[in-house]
Amino acid sequence: MDIFTPNGASRVRVDQRIAAAEALGQAGDPRCDAFAPELLPVSGMPDVLLGKHPVTVAEFECFIQSGGYRDRDAWGKWWDVKEKNGWTQPAEWDEQKDHLNRPVTCVSWYEAAVYSEWLADKTGMTFRLPREMEWEKAATHPGGAYPWGPDEPTPELMNFDGNVGNRTPVGIYQAGAAPGGHLDMAGNVWEWCEDWYREDHDKKVTSAEDIDIGARRVFRGGSW
Numbered sequence: 218m219d220i221f222t223p224n225g226a227s228r229v230r231v232d233q234r235i236a237a238a239e240a241l242g243q244a245g246d247p248r249c250d251a252f253a254p255e256l257l258p259v260s261g262m263p264d265v266l267l268g269k270h271p272v273t274v275a276e277f278e279c280f281i282q283s284g285g286y287r288d289r290d291a292w293g294k295w296w297d298v299k300e301k302n303g304w305t306q307p308a309e310w311d312e313q314k315d316h317l318n319r320p321v322t323c324v325s326w327y328e329a330a331v332y333s334e335w336l337a338d339k340t341g342m343t344f345r346l347p348r349e350m351e352w353e354k355a356a357t358h359p360g361g362a363y364p365w366g367p368d369e370p371t372p373e374l375m376n377f378d379g380n381v382g383n384r385t386p387v388g389i390y391q392a393g394a395a396p397g398g399h400l401d402m403a404g405n406v407w408e409w410c411e412d413w414y415r416e417d418h419d420k421k422v423t424s425a426e427d428i429d430i431g432a433r434r435v436f437r438g439g440s441w
Contacts, residue, residue: 220234220237220238220389221388221391226390226391227391227392231373231389231390234389235385235386238386238389239316239386242316242318242386245317246273246275246317246386248318249273249276250276251275251279251280251336252336252340254269254270254272254276255269255270257269257398258397259351259355260354260355260397261354262354265347268399269400270387270388270400271320271321271387271405272321272329273317273387274313274318274319274321276321277307277321277332278314278317280332281310283335283339285331285332286299286304286305286306291331291334291335291338292331293331295327295330295331298327299327299328299331302325304325304327304328307321307322307323307324307328308323309322310323316384316386318387319384320406322384322406324409326409326436329409330346330411333346345411346411347410347411348410348411349410349411349435349437352402352408352410355397356395356437357396358395358396359396363393364393364394364395364396364399365392370403370404373390373392373393374392374403375403375404375405376389376390376401376405376441377403377404377439377440381441382441384405384441385405387400387401388400388401390404390405401438403439404439404440404441405440406441407437407439408436410434410435410437411434412435413433413434413435414433
């Protein structure tokens with residue numbers, strides 16, 4: 218577990234950290250607890266906590282196993298969207314389950330939002346997707362362009378540009394942490410935000426189906 222600390226990670230090559238983390242994912246990673254995710258404060262936003270890691274496959278599996286895709290109440294106004302698309306699990310799910318402590322992928326904005334609502338219901342806490350300005354605040358380093366500061370990206374700082382060739386387990390890049398300790402805010406996977414992105418900012422988005430004006434949800438970060 219020491220490889221998931223800044224000091225421990227600095228003593229082990231990144232390829233060895235990835236291999237060890239993959240093995241831990243097979244055995245059962247104690248960091249992947251859907252009902253007790255590690256949350257860290259966002260500087261300057263006293264009422265906001267953001268997950269230290271992206272949501273993992275193991276965490277999302279809890280949603281699936283609990284019948285989340287069959288729970289009409291959990292989906293609420295998005296139920297018809299789910300039915301229309303025939304979603305019963307993320308794409309490539311069998312392959313994803315071979316790597317339980319990697320971030321979950323192939324998840325639409327709706328699935329991510331409903332997962333948040335489901336988690337809030339199960340824990341009695343308030344969970345939602347981050348607003349774009351909250352995500353940006355957590356990812357911004359006052360001393361440079363990247364979450365960790367001014368240094369250019371390297372394979373020790375992030376999973377990017379195909380340098381690994383796939384997603385990596387969460388928590389590998391301790392040296393690439395944002396100021397508040399949040400990880401994988403650059404590289405590995407894109408992350409959904411709550412906000413609408415609008416190509417035409419003079420028109421108001423009124424519903425999820427109002428996409429003719431080019432409205433989409435915001436995603437931030439970057440992929441592997």
